[in-house]
Structure formats: C-alpha cells, structure tokens
Amino acid sequence: MYQDVILDHYKNPHGRGLRDGDAEVHHVNPTCGDEITLRVKYDGTTVTDVSYEGQGCSISQASASVLNELLVGKELDEARRIQETFLELMQSKGKIEPDDAMEEVLEDAVAFAGVSKYPARVKCALLSWMAWKDATAQALDAGEKETA
Amino acid sequence: MYQDVILDHYKNPHGRGLRDGDAEVHHVNPTCGDEITLRVKYDGTTVTDVSYEGQGCSISQASASVLNELLVGKELDEARRIQETFLELMQSKGKIEPDDAMEEVLEDAVAFAGVSKYPARVKCALLSWMAWKDATAQALDAGEKETA
Amino acid sequence: MTQLPGLLDDLEAIRKDFPILDREVHDGRKIVYLDNAATSQKPRQVLDALSAYYERHNANVHRGVHVLAEEATALYEGARDKVAAFVNAPSRDEVIFTKNASESLNLVANMLGWADEPYRVDSDTEIVITEMEHHSNIVPWQLLAQRTGAKLKWFGLTDDGRLDLSNIDEVITEKTKIVSFVLISNILGTHNPVEEIVRRAQEVGALVCVDASQAAPHMPLDVQALGADFVAFTGHKMCAPTGIGVLWGRQELLEDLPPFLGGGEMIETVSMHSSTYAPAPHKFEAGTPPIAQAVGLGAAIDYLSNIGMEKIHAHEQAITEYAVKRLIEVPDLRIIGPATAEDRGAAISFTLGDIHPHDVGQVLDEQGIAVRVGHHCARPVCLRYGIPATTRASFYLYSTPAEVDALVDGLEHVRNFFG
Amino acid sequence: MTQLPGLLDDLEAIRKDFPILDREVHDGRKIVYLDNAATSQKPRQVLDALSAYYERHNANVHRGVHVLAEEATALYEGARDKVAAFVNAPSRDEVIFTKNASESLNLVANMLGWADEPYRVDSDTEIVITEMEHHSNIVPWQLLAQRTGAKLKWFGLTDDGRLDLSNIDEVITEKTKIVSFVLISNILGTHNPVEEIVRRAQEVGALVCVDASQAAPHMPLDVQALGADFVAFTGHKMCAPTGIGVLWGRQELLEDLPPFLGGGEMIETVSMHSSTYAPAPHKFEAGTPPIAQAVGLGAAIDYLSNIGMEKIHAHEQAITEYAVKRLIEVPDLRIIGPATAEDRGAAISFTLGDIHPHDVGQVLDEQGIAVRVGHHCARPVCLRYGIPATTRASFYLYSTPAEVDALVDGLEHVRNFFG
Numbered sequence A, B: 001m002y003q004d005v006i007l008d009h010y011k012n013p014h015g016r017g018l019r020d021g022d023a024e025v026h027h028v029n030p031t032c033g034d035e036i037t038l039r040v041k042y043d044g045t046t047v048t049d050v051s052y053e054g055q056g057c058s059i060s061q062a063s064a065s066v067l068n069e070l071l072v073g074k075e076l077d078e079a080r081r082i083q084e085t086f087l088e089l090m091q092s093k094g095k096i097e098p099d100d101a102m103e104e105v106l107e108d109a110v111a112f113a114g115v116s117k118y119p120a121r122v123k124c125a126l127l128s129w130m131a132w133k134d135a136t137a138q139a140l141d142a143g144e145k146e147t148a
Numbered sequence C, D: 001m002t003q004l005p006g007l008l009d010d011l012e013a014i015r016k017d018f019p020i021l022d023r024e025v026h027d028g029r030k031i032v033y034l035d036n037a038a039t040s041q042k043p044r045q046v047l048d049a050l051s052a053y054y055e056r057h058n059a060n061v062h063r064g065v066h067v068l069a070e071e072a073t074a075l076y077e078g079a080r081d082k083v084a085a086f087v088n089a090p091s092r093d094e095v096i097f098t099k100n101a102s103e104s105l106n107l108v109a110n111m112l113g114w115a116d117e118p119y120r121v122d123s124d125t126e127i128v129i130t131e132m133e134h135h136s137n138i139v140p141w142q143l144l145a146q147r148t149g150a151k152l153k154w155f156g157l158t159d160d161g162r163l164d165l166s167n168i169d170e171v172i173t174e175k176t177k178i179v180s181f182v183l184i185s186n187i188l189g190t191h192n193p194v195e196e197i198v199r200r201a202q203e204v205g206a207l208v209c210v211d212a213s214q215a216a217p218h219m220p221l222d223v224q225a226l227g228a229d230f231v232a233f234t235g236h237k238m239c240a241p242t243g244i245g246v247l248w249g250r251q252e253l254l255e256d257l258p259p260f261l262g263g264g265e266m267i268e269t270v271s272m273h274s275s276t277y278a279p280a281p282h283k284f285e286a287g288t289p290p291i292a293q294a295v296g297l298g299a300a301i302d303y304l305s306n307i308g309m310e311k312i313h314a315h316e317q318a319i320t321e322y323a324v325k326r327l328i329e330v331p332d333l334r335i336i337g338p339a340t341a342e343d344r345g346a347a348i349s350f351t352l353g354d355i356h357p358h359d360v361g362q363v364l365d366e367q368g369i370a371v372r373v374g375h376h377c378a379r380p381v382c383l384r385y386g387i388p389a390t391t392r393a394s395f396y397l398y399s400t401p402a403e404v405d406a407l408v409d410g411l412e413h414v415r416n417f418f419g
C-alpha cells in the first residue's frame, strides 16, 4: 500500500501550514488519534487555497497533501467530483481497479487504491477529504449569509 | 434408580397426613416445585411422630415415607445419626457403595444410593430430611423456652 | 418411517450433519433428543466454522492493522451482515451481539431505565408483559420496576393457553412506555398475535420488544413485518454456539438510547473526565465481543438458510401436528397449552395423570429419550394452571416421526411403571 | 535459537499445540504473533474440548434430568471448580462466569450502584481508579459516577510509567467505597503494587476490585494472597475461547449484593408479583451461560497448569528482558512504560521517532509480524505521555527469542522505509 507517490507526499507535503481561510474545521479519527485542522478559501466558486496542519500516519498526511495539490485552483463542482470519486475509490475494499478515466480525475490520488483494501486505514486516507467537505459547506453557508 | 423399595414407599406411603406436633415447617425445592409440610412430635428426647403432607416426585414422596418409618420411635441422638448418614450417602455422587454397617443404620433408605448419582434428584430425596432437621431444631428451641 | 406431508426431504442427510445424534446413552440406546426448546444441537458445519476461525484467523477485532486482526474483523462483521439479512433488518447497524437473549432483554430494560424523555421509564409510567413470559422477560422488568418505581402490568392467559387480550385497552394505556412479550412461548408453544398488540402499543406511543427466542430458530423472522422496536433472540437454540445472543433495535432508538455496559470497543473517545460513545451497534458491545460465537452464528444462519426457513417451519409443523395427535391418545395425558397444531411452535408441554414430571423425565431418560421437566423458566404459567411442573417435548429440523413414536411408547412405559 | 535462562524447555512442542502459529501470511511468511495482550491463540487441546462438548455432551445446564443435561452440567460446573483452584478461591461458589472481563467489571459497578448500605455508591461517596486503566475499568465507573452522583478520583502516573501513590491518603479517603485498579497494565506493562493500595483501602473500609486481565494468563494468581474483594479476568487472553470471563468475589459480598442481570437460572422462585434469587454464583448468571466457553476455559486452565504458571511466568520474563534489551538498542525507539524488565508484564509499548504507530504496524505486518498499534483502550495513558498512540509487542508462553529478533529487524526495516 505504500506507493512511492504516497511516501513522496508524506515526506514532502504540499501546501502544509495554516493560512488565511473562509472556514476552519478540526477533525479527529478517534480510533487512531489522527488529527487535522483544515482551512478553505474560496474566490467565488474557485478553490483558491486549502491549508492544513495535523498529526497522523503517512496515509493521512500524504492524503492531505494530495488533496491540496488536486483541489487548489479547481472550480467547486470539479473539486466535488474529485472528492466523490476519491470517496468511491476508498470505499471499494480494493475492488475498483482505477481505469484511465478515474486516473484523469484523481491523478496522484489513484495511488491510494491499495489502501482501500485495509479497512483500518481507509479512515486515515479520508480524514482530510471529509474535513474539506465539511469546511467547504461551512464556507458556503457563511458566504450565503453574507450575501443575504 | 427406581428400586422396588422406593416404588413401594411411593405407592404406599407410611405415616402420611398431618397430625398433632410440636413444630411445623414448610419446605420447597424451587427447581422442581416439590413441597412438603412436616410436623414433629417429641416426648422428651424420643421422636414420637413425624407427620407430613406434600406433593412431589416419587423420590421425594418415598423419601418422606422412609423417614417416617425410620425415625419414629427413635431417640433423638440415634435419629440424628441416621439423618447424617443419609445425607452423607446422598451427597456421595454415587461413590458410596453402602456396606452392612450403613445398611443397619439406614435400612430401607439404602435404596436411595442410586439416586445420589443424579444431581438433579438429590434435592428431591433430601427434601423431607432437611425439613425434619429444621422442624426438630424448632421443637427443641420451643421446648427450651418453655423450660426456661 | 412414517411419512407426513411437509417433512424435509433430506431428513436422513440432515441428521448426519449433527454428530451428537449418533450418541448412544444407557447401554447402547441411540439418543432421542426432544429438548430443543432448551438448546439445539450443532451441525458439523458450525463446528468447522469455529475450528477454522481459531486455527487460522483468531485475533481481537477492530483497530488492528495486522492480517489476522483484519480477517477476524471481517468475519465478525460479516456475521452481523448475515444476521441482518436473516431477520430482514433495514440496516446492519441495528444488529447488536450480546451473550444470550437474557442479556438482550436486560439491555432493553436498562436502556429505558437510564434513557431521557420520551423513553425514560420512571415512577409515573407502566411496563407491560404477559403471564407466559420466560423468566428472562419477567425478572429484568421486575428489577426495572423496583428500581424506577414504574408499575409492572401483564396480560393473563386463557384456559387453552393463549393470551387473554380482552382487556388490552386497560392493560396498555397512555402511561405504558414498553410492552415486552414472547412471540412463541417456550412452555406453552403458543404463537402470539403480534399485530393486535403492536397496534395498541403504537396507539399510546409505547415501544414494543419481542422475545423471539423460540421463533428465530424455527421460522422466517422479519423484524420489519413484525413492526416491533426491539427483537431479542439467542444463538444456542438455532444451531449456533452457546455464548451469543442478538438484539435487533430500530436505528433511531439505538442512536438516542444510552449505553448499558461501558468499556473497550463501545467508546469514541475516553479521557479521565468524560467519554463519548461509538455509534450503534458498537455503543452496546463493551469489551471483546463473542467473536468466534458470532462467526458460529453466521455459519448456523448459512446452514439454516441453505435448507430454507420456510421448509424447516413446514417440517416442524408436520412433526408437531403428528405429535399432538399421538399424544392426546395417551391416557391421562393433558396438554398444557394449545391442544391443536394451529398457531403454535414445536414445544409441547403436558402432564401425565398424577405422575410427577420428574419421574416422567427420568423414566424416559432411561429409555434414551431426552425431554425437559420442570417449570421451564416460566413458573407463572405453572401457577396459572395449578400444576407444579410439566414434561416438555420440543422438536427441531432433525426431529422425525419415529422419535414421536418413541416418545409415545416411552410414555406408555412410564404409565405402566408407576401404574 | 538464542538460549536464555528461564525459557520453557519444550518450547517447540508447545508451539506445535497452536495450529495458527503455522499460518503463513503475505506470500509465505510464517506469522510472528506478538499481539498476545489483545488476545491469545488457542491450543489444540482447547479446540478438542470444544468439539467434544458439542459433539457428545451438548445440552442446556441445570435442572435437566436427561443424560446430556447432566453431563453438560457436570462439565460446566467442573470448569468452575477448575477456575476456583486456578485462582486459589476459598470456595467454588465465589466464581462467576461472565462474557468477558468488561462484563465482570460492569457487574461490580452495577452491584455497588444498586446495593444497600454499607456498600451503596451514592452522591456522598467516592470511587477510585487509576490513570492507567483499560477503558473497561474506566467507563463503567464513569457511568456509575454519572448515574449516582458519586465522585470519580484516580491515581496519576510517574514519568517512568508507574502509579504515583505519593498522595494515596488524599486519593483514598473515608468517603471511598471502591478502589478498582489494574494488576498489570495492558499498555505500559507495569505490574502494580497491590499491598499498599489494599492496606489503605482496608483502613478506610473501601472495597477493592482488581483487574487481572493481563495477569491471570501469565503468572500464578492467588485471590487470597491479593487481599482484594473482587478480581476480574477474561478467557480469550489465556488460551480459552472468546465469550467467557470471570469475576471472583468474596462470598459474604456476593451474598449481600443485589443481582445485575435478571432472567432464567438466576432465580429461586418467580411469580408475577415478585421473585427471589438463587444463591451466588447463580444469582449473577442470568440466562443460558456460555457453557462450551466455560468448558474451553477449563481446558485452557488444564493446559496452562500442566505446563505450570511459574514456568510460564519465568519464560515470559526471560523473553521480556531480552526484548527490552534489544529494543532499547533500536535508534529513536522510546519505551512507554517501565524500561526495565522488573515488575512488568510481557507487553511493551513504544514509539519510533516520528513514525506514526499505524505505519510501524503496517510495515511490520507486511513482514508477517503482528503487533497492535493505537491507544490500546487506554487513551488516558497516551494523553498523559503526550503521544497519539503506541506500537505494542506482547508475548506469551509460545513466544521465542527469534520472534524478538524478527521484531527488531522489522523495526530496522520500518526506519529505513520511512527514513
């Protein structure tokens, strides 16, 4: 399960550190103590930044780094599609063999396909993605209230 | 376990029915619902009567009949010795093969030796004997109080 | 062999699956096991599943990152899937593993005792059970009533062994918080009318708990069709190992209700000052669960389902009908409970003249016939019918008409012996 | 093979008794099972006892008059005798079978919550535990405290992983009703000083409950020598099946204290209006007990006793001493808990630089080495030492020095992999 891509992201994380954002969340994986604090920043419907800090295993750390690389700069719809595809892959119990179409969407994140075989580790891989989803919902809520 | 002696006592019980006594007890075997009401009568230290009524299986009924036959007319010490010997036999888990000496003490009651192999039935066989012990203690207590 | 419509075709093959049925007792008599309401025998397939678990996959479940822990977890949680499918649960998370049906019922009683409104049982509220409950569905409610001040009420019985629901509107009232009753009585064999009770309970907003210990082993069980809120049953009566029971509960309830036992596995996060709990079912499974026993229960469910619960039910109905017919021919024999095969399960209680059930059971045993005697953990039923105890013969998928014949012959012998 | 003084002579023969130790994982690697504090493996002898029970003797226990019921009862109650002898209980009636140690500990907490004076835990009283307890010895007391208003207090830990008893007179006071603590910690390995705690508890008239889950499998356990009032442990960690635990309690207490679960088997007599309870231990065993599992526990006790608990303890001490010596040589490895072999059990927790325990465990698993990672159901210990989790290797009678070597080599590989 430790693809080189994963180890690379673990050792050299992208976009790590907390920067200015529209919303912040703190998520914990109670079974193993992995934690993440994550902020999202939007410009209209464009993801302009995802910044984060946390502690955890290589899988949860690498996964946050891949998320940053993949989602920053994307339109919200596209980012959501990526998040959902990643979720689907991680819940596949190793049964999805990523095809070209999926690889195009997920890029480096397809390296996590192997992790989906390990139920105990799926939650690690999903930690930052769930945090992003949550933070995004909060940012949009806040945005709407401001507009209203 | 159903020796002829036991069946005889079951079908033709000795001394059944409640008569005048110095003390009365009511004992129940909760696991099977066997019940006995038993009265003892003493003349000094002589067992002059053991009368009883109850419902239960052949073992508990026959055992009460044997008790009546064995103890009525005996001196208290002798009756106690019989009771203790019977208790010992019943708790032997089938490991005591009654010898002549025991047969002399227990007479018909040696027929219950086989019952001691059946843990579920030992309590049935002991029901009246425990009731007798209890009633006797009460009768003596009462006697002492009168004397005092 | 006597042929009856409805019997399982492959009865001989099925019997071969159960090693103990070859057991000889009392100098070479093949055992006639008619004590299935107490516990069932176990097929080879279940014993093999146990051995395979211990010999190849044994580890503690959840949280492990090593192969064995992952395999054990998959097997344990796989058993939960099987149970969920077996009872047609809307969600696998509604299936709680306990140690037996008694724990399942105590779990419900305790959850309600510690619950917040609107579920809380307290001194202003009432609990309803019936007079034909197993002690395991009486004592937990007596304890709850004592400890909370709630009032315990119950449905009585008719002379022919059925629930007397004539006063249902007085028994189940606006004060009732919970109605707990047995689907099929282990002593009378009565199959109770669920719908009428559920309808009235829902009318007053009471929860319904069904003790399906004598139903789950014998017929298709559909918790959604039952309409209850909780359903309890026990593994050892349905070909599974001892040490495993099930409580099914509706998801919203399991989310709202407080935990019962505290410990490992049931928590989300613990500090010395406070703890939060895992979502159901884990919230209710403190400590290392009965892992191998759950796996065994899964194998038992596979075994029963492969044969088919409908077919098993038909088989037992045929046997029961035949048994009722033959038993009522025995002089002085009185059936305690419905004396027909309608709306009844495969347990038949009876008395035989004045002969005490202990003596009946013992003399049957000498002939290799295993029945149960006593109050069958349902003493109020004996009180109700004014008898100290009954003799009970109870059947299962491997029971044969020849075994019924052996019982009837055995009873003849009992009568002669004490006659 | 590395030879250490104290190792069991017949280690190879012993390993052959455990079928799973031949298991290969990840393309033909023989498993190195170092997760014994989570659960132990089972010897053939125990599996055979289970099969023999189900294939020849299975029946429900107590009250039965047929052969199988008598045999099953004798086997079940025989297992109680074996447990009583194993822990040197003054009476067999002091041995209660539960489903696991967690239930045993919850049973104590609940008995005290419902007890009359002088045992009753209520809002004027205090409960004492320690910061190194397993969640199963924390959460039941938190629940009890919440539900009764009692105050929960605890002993803290020293930097080297031992109980800090310096303030014992402030922690255990005249208000203390119960002191419950672990004999050997499952995360730190610490073996706690019983005498000092028992002395102080007795001084103030508090009861003492000892969680011996990590002690009973590994060394002679003598409840009389301990001087406690209750001792809990669990079968699956000592070669027995899952689904069985033990609570030993002093007879007078068991007589005085109220029941916990209600149901079949635990009663003396039941009517709809009230019930009376059987004497201990049955008062605390509601429903069909884990019969086969108790029989399996009896077989496990025979197995361990035949080898000898003293010898098993010496073996594990030798392995642990060797493991500590080798582990502290691994760069960046920090032992969480006593870093010596004195007064410690055979579980060793550690961190490895910044590498997360999940990663350590996973890469060890790829090499066939099974360890546990996480908070080991003792999260307050992780909080205390400011770490998210640990990696834990834990040994048993079948562990070998070669397995310790494999672990150390495996850790080297982990360091290189993430280095």
Ligand SMILES: Cc1ncc(COP(=O)(O)O)c(C=O)c1O
Binding pocket: C264, C286, C287, C288, C289, D037, D038, D100, D101, D102, D103, D134, D136, D137, D182, D184, D185, D186, D211, D213, D214, D234, D235, D236, D245, D377
């Ligand atoms: C110290 C300690 N106490 C209690 C327990 C709980 O045992 P069980 O999970 O069998 O209930 C464990 C093991 O998990 C333990 O290590």
Ligand SMILES: Cc1ncc(COP(=O)(O)O)c(C=O)c1O
Binding pocket: C037, C038, C100, C101, C102, C103, C134, C136, C137, C182, C184, C185, C186, C211, C213, C214, C234, C235, C236, C245, C377, D264, D286, D287, D288, D289
């Ligand atoms: C109707 C009924 N309810 C509950 C139980 C209790 O089951 P267990 O003893 O497995 O807890 C039984 C069986 O003993 C039963 O027949």
